[in-house]
Amino acid sequence: KDHHKTSTYPGARSGAGDRTGGISRDEHIQSYLNHDTLKASTRKVSADDTYDTVFQTVSGHALILRVHLPQGTTKPPGMTLVGVIAQHPWLDTRMRITGYQPISSESSWTSSGLKLGTAVNAVVQHMQLNPPEVIQITDESLQRIQASIAPQQQQKEQQQSSPLPNPVASGASEPPPDYNTILHADEESVEMSHMVSFDITRLLELTCS
Secondary structure, eight states, X not given: OHHHHTOOOTXXXXXHHHHXXXXXXXXXXXXXXXXXXXXXXXXXXXXXXEEEEEEEOTTSOEEEEEEEOOSSTTSOOEEEEESEEEEOTTBOTTOBBOOOXXXXXXXXXXXXXXXXXXXXXXXXXXXXXXXXXXXXEOOHHHHHHHHHHHHHHHHHHHHHHSOXXXXXXXXXXXXXXXXXXXXXXXXXXXXXXXXXXXXXXXXXXXXXX
């Protein structure tokens, strides 16, 4: 099993401290909820510790990754794209993430030494930079998010294609759009459509600056 320790899958890190076993379920959950990049765009959606993380891809699509860590820390987390029908090498026909090696089996998850937050961030980042082909958006909330993105994304693309005095030649190699301001309010106190409209605007302002 030494080959797991030298693998170069996204999210893998070197160092003995990252490879020690015995990570508790609570440590996994807290590493996810308190992750610097993910925490502001993640919310709990059910009592069995199932969470949704919303993010935006470089192609301008908003996606929701649903994450569930089963009872028993040796079982790998389940990750699924919800609200869409899409195609991607990492997705199966039920939109489950199956192509990320560390969560492909119980033994892979145990030997990876990764905490949940690191694993989720690696999947989100990969999906941002290598977006799936979205065939259909089936979730109404996600449709509203996408509707709020589309006009601004179109405007951004037009600005990038226009001859400007100081074009940003390195734009393609810059980090993907930030997604840590998309969901940060209690869903019970803020209507989803209003919250998303406001935060997506802020997100795109950040990426255009």
